[in-house]
Every structure is written in structure tokens, then in C-alpha cells.
Amino acid sequence: MFPHRARLCSGRPSRRRSLVYASVASIVLVGATSSGTLYVKAQAHDAEGLVSSSVSRGAEASSGATTAMEATVESSAMPTAAASSRTRPSPVVDxxxxxxxxxxxxxxxxxxxxxxxxxxxxxxxxxxxxxxxxxxxxxxxxxxxxxxxxxxxxxxxxxxxxxxxxxxxxxxxxxxxxxxxxxxxxxxxxxxxxxxxxxxxxxxxxxxxxxxxxxxxxxxxxxxxxxxxxxxxxxxxxxxxxxxxxxxxxxxxxxxxxxxxxxxxxxxxxxxxxxxxxxxxxxxxxxxxxxxxxxxxxxxxxxxxxxxxxxxxxxxxxxxxxxxxxxxxxxxxxxx
Known part of the structure; x- marks a missing residue:
């Protein structure tokens, strides 16, 4: 009915991190130095929640910890509802x-x-x-x-x-x-x-x-x-x-x-x-x-x-x- 030129709105979803919790143990990547040395935090859980944790640095992180981290990620294919809601981008309204x-x-x-x-x-x-x-x-x-x-x-x-x-x-x-x-x-x-x-x-x-x-x-x-x-x-x-x-x-x-x-x-x-x-x-x-x-x-x-x-x-x-x-x-x- 009326001539016009649309101007499309644009938006960029925010980047958010989520933690994936395993039922028994999880390995969370905490950070890295400029030289690439990894800081890894190992967390053990029981039925009532987090009971212990430790931090390993660089070569001190055992291969067993690495294996545990890989296993935790593989076993966590379905994120929790809370994590999902945190990572879902807000819809862009044109x-x-x-x-x-x-x-x-x-x-x-x-x-x-x-x-x-x-x-x-x-x-x-x-x-x-x-x-x-x-x-x-x-x-x-x-x-x-x-x-x-x-x-x-x-x-x-x-x-x-x-x-x-x-x-x-x-x-x-x-x-x-x-x-x-x-x-x-x-x-x-x-x-x-x-x-x-x-x-x-x-x-x-x-x-x-x-x-x-x-x-x-x-x-x-x-x-x-x-x-x-x-x-x-x-x-x-x-x-x-x-x-x-x-x-x-x-x-x-x-x-x-x-x-x-x-x-x-x-x-x-x-x-x-x-x-x-x-x-x-x-x-x-x-x-x-x-x-x-x-x-x-x-x-x-x-x-x-x-x-x-x-x-x-x-x-x-x-x-x-x-x-x-x-x-x-x-x-x-x-x-x-």
C-alpha cells in the first residue's frame, strides 16, 4: 500500500559459559597462561553436593585427570535446564x-x-x-x-x-x-x-x-x-x-x-x-x-x-x- 525500504535490525547474542555437572566427578578447565599451561580444577561430588576439590597445574595434571575430564564431557550430552536457559540467545526483534x-x-x-x-x-x-x-x-x-x-x-x-x-x-x-x-x-x-x-x-x-x-x-x-x-x-x-x-x-x-x-x-x-x-x-x-x-x-x-x-x-x-x-x-x- 505504501512504498518503503526496510531497514533490518541486527543483534549479536551474548556469549555465556555454562558448567556441566557429573553425578560423581567433573573436571573444569579454569584457565591457561600465555605459554599455554593449563589450570584444571577437579571436583568430587556425593549425593549432597560438592565435598572436595583440587587444582592441578600444567604437567602436574595427571593423564587420569584428563581422561576423567573427557569422560565427564562425553557423559554430559544433555545440559541441565538452568544451563540451557543461560545459553539461549534472546530473540532479535525486527x-x-x-x-x-x-x-x-x-x-x-x-x-x-x-x-x-x-x-x-x-x-x-x-x-x-x-x-x-x-x-x-x-x-x-x-x-x-x-x-x-x-x-x-x-x-x-x-x-x-x-x-x-x-x-x-x-x-x-x-x-x-x-x-x-x-x-x-x-x-x-x-x-x-x-x-x-x-x-x-x-x-x-x-x-x-x-x-x-x-x-x-x-x-x-x-x-x-x-x-x-x-x-x-x-x-x-x-x-x-x-x-x-x-x-x-x-x-x-x-x-x-x-x-x-x-x-x-x-x-x-x-x-x-x-x-x-x-x-x-x-x-x-x-x-x-x-x-x-x-x-x-x-x-x-x-x-x-x-x-x-x-x-x-x-x-x-x-x-x-x-x-x-x-x-x-x-x-x-x-x-x-
Whole structure:
């Protein structure tokens, strides 16, 4: 239903040692020196457990001990249940594959050429998943990037935002005011200023719109997740005060604009979310770009979610798709 490129997760099972116990006697290899001299520990058991042990070194370990060790290993073909549980590797969960299946199950209107991409991160565990690697118009979600870039420039200059800049910032994020966005887009140096900031933020596939067309900035879901980590994470180019200012505004979105990734919120803290949405009808096709990025609380855990879409026949239908995809993304990480 939706084009995507899977990113397979990989894992390496831990190496664990297990001791094999014989009913009467066992020989356990303890170690070796750099010259190859073996240290062997002989253990004798009775019905109530270990009663004696001795350590032999190098040539002092008798051939009889070697024979006993070989016999013990040969007689221990079936490890104990405890040893088996210690050596069994944990299963590797392919989060990207789970997310792909969940997104494909999202219903879209018949005949619609909707494309979607999503990236999600469990803040506590660090688990993440991505579906789709194509570039999308940002529409108004770029306003988060614009303000982050402005705050970074102010930090570099050793100053805070001016009263006018704060006024623009509040209107741009809370109410998605376009005139305020244009003013701050100009203040950061338009696409070139955005590029310079994004290079430091770690966004590699985001390109600012031409001239004053900030809404036609191109980005990917993975890049938007990277930006959210800069805004909400502890390790960031932005100072703690800059992050608090930006996230505070994202938590005060005007009524009527608080749809999108907030739909994934549930359980404890379900009312706690901070987001920015973007919506843009394309004049050439009449179809809508609908995007949503932010942080949500679900089941007592926090998630960063970015959903991008285009090809929607209406704003309402696009919002429905974005919200369903956000829920699917969180469900892929929820409960682990």
C-alpha cells in the first residue's frame, strides 16, 4: 500500500559459559597462561553436593585427570535446564519489519495515491523504527526547524531572543502563523541558514525551499526524528533553556491544530504531548501534504514520532491517515 525500504535490525547474542555437572566427578578447565599451561580444577561430588576439590597445574595434571575430564564431557550430552536457559540467545526483534506491516494495514481511501513515511523512538529504551525513506514537503512542520536554527544562532552570539523574535516564535509554533515564519526564515538566512544549522543537528537529507518558499523544504521521516531528538533529547546542540523554550511552545498548540501524533497518546500521561503539524494543498494536483511531528506519552512511556504524507485527497482524510500511522508506530514499540 505504501512504498518503503526496510531497514533490518541486527543483534549479536551474548556469549555465556555454562558448567556441566557429573553425578560423581567433573573436571573444569579454569584457565591457561600465555605459554599455554593449563589450570584444571577437579571436583568430587556425593549425593549432597560438592565435598572436595583440587587444582592441578600444567604437567602436574595427571593423564587420569584428563581422561576423567573427557569422560565427564562425553557423559554430559544433555545440559541441565538452568544451563540451557543461560545459553539461549534472546530473540532479535525486527522493529522496522513490524512497523512496515503495521503501516501497510492502515486503510486509505480507494484509488488514492497516498505516500507515507514514519519514524518512531522509545525515549527510555532507545528502540526505534523507520518506514519509508522518500523526501516529502515539510509544509509547516519546518517551523520547528526554523526556530531551532534561530535559537542556535542566538546561542552562538551569546544572546537570548529579542522580544520581537519571541513574538514571531510564539505565533509561528502555537498558531502556525505563516507571516511570522517568513520573518524568522529570513532572520536565519533562509535555506542556507537552515542547512548550516541542520548540519550541526545531524540532518542529512533535508533541503530548504527556494527563496521565501520555506513550506517546500524537503525532508525525510528519519531526519525529522533526528531533529526531535535535538529538541527533546539530553544530548543536543541546543542548550537546556533553548530546548525548554521550544518544547514549551510545542506543548501549547492552538485548539484545532492539536491533531496528528497526539492521537497515539494513551494511558498515564495521555494528555501530555508536544507537537507541530503541517498541511499544504498543492496547487498543481489539488492533493494535500499532511505531516505531524512531536512527543507523546503512551502507557506511561514517552515516544518521539514523525509522520509525513502526501497525495491525500483532502485535509481531513490526510489527518486520519497520519493519526492511524502514528498509532501503528507507537504500537510497534509499546510494551517492550
Amino acid at each position: 522493529r522496522d519489519a513490524l512497523l512496515a506491516e503495521a503501516v501497510k494495514a492502515v486503510a486509505v481511501e480507494d484509488g488514492a495515491a497516498v505516500s507515507v513515511a514514519v519514524a518512531v523512538l522509545d525515549v527510555a529504551s532507545g528502540e526505534s523504527a523507520v518506514y519509508g525513506d522518500g523526501a516529502f514537503d515539510t509544509a509547516s512542520i519546518v517551523k520547528v526547524d526554523i526556530l531551532a536554527s534561530l535559537l542556535l544562532r542566538a546561542q552562538d552570539a551569546g544572546r537570548g531572543l529579542t522580544a520581537q523574535e519571541k513574538s514571531y516564535a510564539a505565533a509561528m509554533i502555537r498558531n502556525s502563523d505563516n507571516a511570522s515564519a517568513t520573518a524568522l526564515w529570513t532572520a536565519i538566512g533562509q535555506a542556507e541558514g537552515l542547512r548550516a544549522a541542520n548540519e550541526r543537528f545531524g540532518l542529512r537529507d533535508t533541503e530548504g525551499g527556494d527563496g521565501a518558499l520555506w513550506g517546500l523544504t524537503q525532508t525525510t521521516a528519519a531526519d525529522q526524528l533526528t531533529l526531535l531528538r535535538q529538541v527533546f533529547g539530553g544530548k543536543s546542540e541546543l542548550s537546556e533553556s533553548s530546548r525548554a523554550y521550544l518544547t514549551g511552545l510545542m506543548g501549547e498548540i492552538a485548539v484545532g491544530q492539536d491533531w496528528g501524533v497526539s492521537a497515539a497518546a494513551s494511558g498515564v500521561g495521555a494528555s501530555e504531548f508536544a507537537l507541530k503539524n503541517g498541511w499544504l494543498p498543492r496547487s498543481a494536483t489539488g492533493l494535500w501534504d499532511i505531516n505531524s511531528v512531536g512527543r507523546v506519552s503512551a502507557g506511561g512511556r514517552e515516544y518521539l514520532v514523525a509522520v509525513l504524507s502526501d497525495g491525500n485527497s483532502s485535509k481531513e482524510k490526510g489527518v486520519s491517515v497520519v493519526e492511524a500511522v502514528a498509532k501503528a508506530a507507537v504500537s510497534c514499540l509499546d510494551g517492550d
